[in-house]
Amino acid sequence: MEKTIPVVTKSHSYEIRIVTQGLANLLGEIQRVWSPRKIALITDENVGPLYAAKVQQQLSKGGFAVQLITIPAGEASKSWEFLEKIIQQLAAGHFSRHDGVLALGGGVVGDLAGLAASIYLRGIAFIQVPTSLLAQVDSSVGGKTAIDLPTGKNLVGTFYQPDLVLIDPAVLTTLKRRSLVEGYGEVVKCAALVGGNFWQLTGNIENYQAIRQAAAELIEASVRFKAQVVAADETESHQRQLLNFGHTLGHAVEQAAAGRLFHGEAVAIGLYQLSRLFERRHLTAAKTTAQIAVRLKAVGLPLSDPQLGTPAFYQALQHDKKISNQQLTLIYLKQIGQPDFYRRPLNQIITWLQQELLTTGK
Amino acid sequence: MEKTIPVVTKSHSYEIRIVTQGLANLLGEIQRVWSPRKIALITDENVGPLYAAKVQQQLSKGGFAVQLITIPAGEASKSWEFLEKIIQQLAAGHFSRHDGVLALGGGVVGDLAGLAASIYLRGIAFIQVPTSLLAQVDSSVGGKTAIDLPTGKNLVGTFYQPDLVLIDPAVLTTLKRRSLVEGYGEVVKCAALVGGNFWQLTGNIENYQAIRQAAAELIEASVRFKAQVVAADETESHQRQLLNFGHTLGHAVEQAAAGRLFHGEAVAIGLYQLSRLFERRHLTAAKTTAQIAVRLKAVGLPLSDPQLGTPAFYQALQHDKKISNQQLTLIYLKQIGQPDFYRRPLNQIITWLQQELLTTGK
CATH class of the missing domain: 1.20.1090.10 (Dehydroquinate synthase-like - alpha domain)
Known part of the structure; x- marks a missing residue:
């Protein structure tokens, strides 16, 4: 399966691509929108071990210089602390306005990496590769980025549209049952509205x-x-x-x-x-x-x-x-x-x- | 003197008003663009003692609920630490998407308050009242917000347009000579370009x-x-x-x-x-x-x-x-x-x- 869904917003237009086994051809997908550049590949401790090495290999072959940033899995990473750490690593790696951030993971990774991309140098290029069903059907679509505060979830963030969202349904085979099922909660919500x-x-x-x-x-x-x-x-x-x-x-x-x-x-x-x-x-x-x-x-x-x-x-x-x-x-x-x-x-x-x-x- | 300069950007259109003694009628100026709401009045330890009380009085009379936030004067306040503190105070004050942030001060206050306004709840309303010549001719115009990193100035920020910029040239009477003169450096730059x-x-x-x-x-x-x-x-x-x-x-x-x-x-x-x-x-x-x-x-x-x-x-x-x-x-x-x-x-x-x-x- 290969589907392209255009997203046209006031601030930025781009495509959401749903491609079965798309992760295996991530390089080709990224080359559709980005020239060779430095990429901060942001992932977490669950998803990284499964997919990061292969992604890094592909991108390096295509002339992209990849800097891997791995955060702990779980909502607690959507914090000032990890936002600041990511930004520090972008600065230490001398990322410029012409480089990019790639989020490889679920909603936590996407929300946090998106916020970092949107405020570093007042915004650098961003791509989402959501790997949980929840992120694929909901959080990766629409440009909301966020971290949490002690007083509530998602209280700090931006609206920041990516250059591409690549969704590979094949990665759901490695997703745990409870995570798969929770993503389906958002699917039922959409279906009830539609x-x-x-x-x-x-x-x-x-x-x-x-x-x-x-x-x-x-x-x-x-x-x-x-x-x-x-x-x-x-x-x-x-x-x-x-x-x-x-x-x-x-x-x-x-x-x-x-x-x-x-x-x-x-x-x-x-x-x-x-x-x-x-x-x-x-x-x-x-x-x-x-x-x-x-x-x-x-x-x-x-x-x-x-x-x-x-x-x-x-x-x-x-x-x-x-x-x-x-x-x-x-x-x-x-x-x-x-x-x-x-x-x-x-x-x-x-x-x-x-x-x-x-x-x-x- | 009273001049209105429209700013039309892709993201947001608004006016810059240059009004001599405008600060004395700040309430009227704000009522042009905002309905009554909670306002976080952000200023610094130099400007606050000169103007904050009068501003607070005016706004309260107009039905605005003012929460005063004062930061130390100087570039060192453009930091993660003060960004987080301001956001914490907005959250503690239960500021909603329909409330606003008002920056009363020079470039440091404007850059920091603007960034806070742009990321709290993914952006709440914002007004700039620049009180230094540098902020009046340069940093308050154009929607750049920022904090610094140890590795460089303005490395974190957003493009975020305010609802109004009110410039009162009369406040320059309280500005120190060296600050007045440095602002003129940016004026000469503009004049040379024009x-x-x-x-x-x-x-x-x-x-x-x-x-x-x-x-x-x-x-x-x-x-x-x-x-x-x-x-x-x-x-x-x-x-x-x-x-x-x-x-x-x-x-x-x-x-x-x-x-x-x-x-x-x-x-x-x-x-x-x-x-x-x-x-x-x-x-x-x-x-x-x-x-x-x-x-x-x-x-x-x-x-x-x-x-x-x-x-x-x-x-x-x-x-x-x-x-x-x-x-x-x-x-x-x-x-x-x-x-x-x-x-x-x-x-x-x-x-x-x-x-x-x-x-x-x-």
């Missing part, structure tokens, strides 16, 4: 092995949708907020769970719980939530968590970065494929959640 | 007091020129490099002098020395350098420095961030008002400099 054939497609995923078999199709559908939303609203002033479906409750439960839940698992909980609440209010069509639940349960994604409705959960909700003037905007589905905005005072939403979670359980 | 009436105008500045008297005119001419260059090339891919006239040698001597020279003084040295070398090669018209020297000397700006041509000077030159593929681009004047590019291998330029500085002295 509806139609994409929603049908997720209906056929009856166990986690089926995710891998249908990966190329699922990635393509997710990326096409996301690329279109990002093109319409690069900096999330309106339409791009639709992608936050399930994320407000998801982020809060993720933060309350303090690392126990993966992001995609928290999103699954957010999708289901939010849909359930809106369906009880008849704002979401009957049986929508059941359809969502079937898809999430099929692959073993959670629908609830003990942290839902705890003080830590409400604490995190109150610091959601989408709050403005004490108003919160939730995204809900009128029905599958028909998302809409629901903007209310934060207090009102919290009262509603408290009542519902008490009345109906989790 | 030529014509602007160049004539600088011919009338026969002592440092005259800078203050003609400040409004000098600022307007500099800002109009810079705004036009930035509009044509926001991210310095080509034309904006013209603004680097005098800066390559200037940065190198500034870095070699390790804090002893102010930036505008180093630029003055760079302008004069570079022009002298190109005039000796007959690439710059005869007597151009003498005209530049007259203007710089009139206000007491230096034309040379003991650090010129030292190993530390060449060391700094070799790490200039404009070097690509071991080629360096110098900006020179064919004559006043006619700048051009001179791109050569770095080694060749260094050999040339070494010969000239040995042969003709400094």
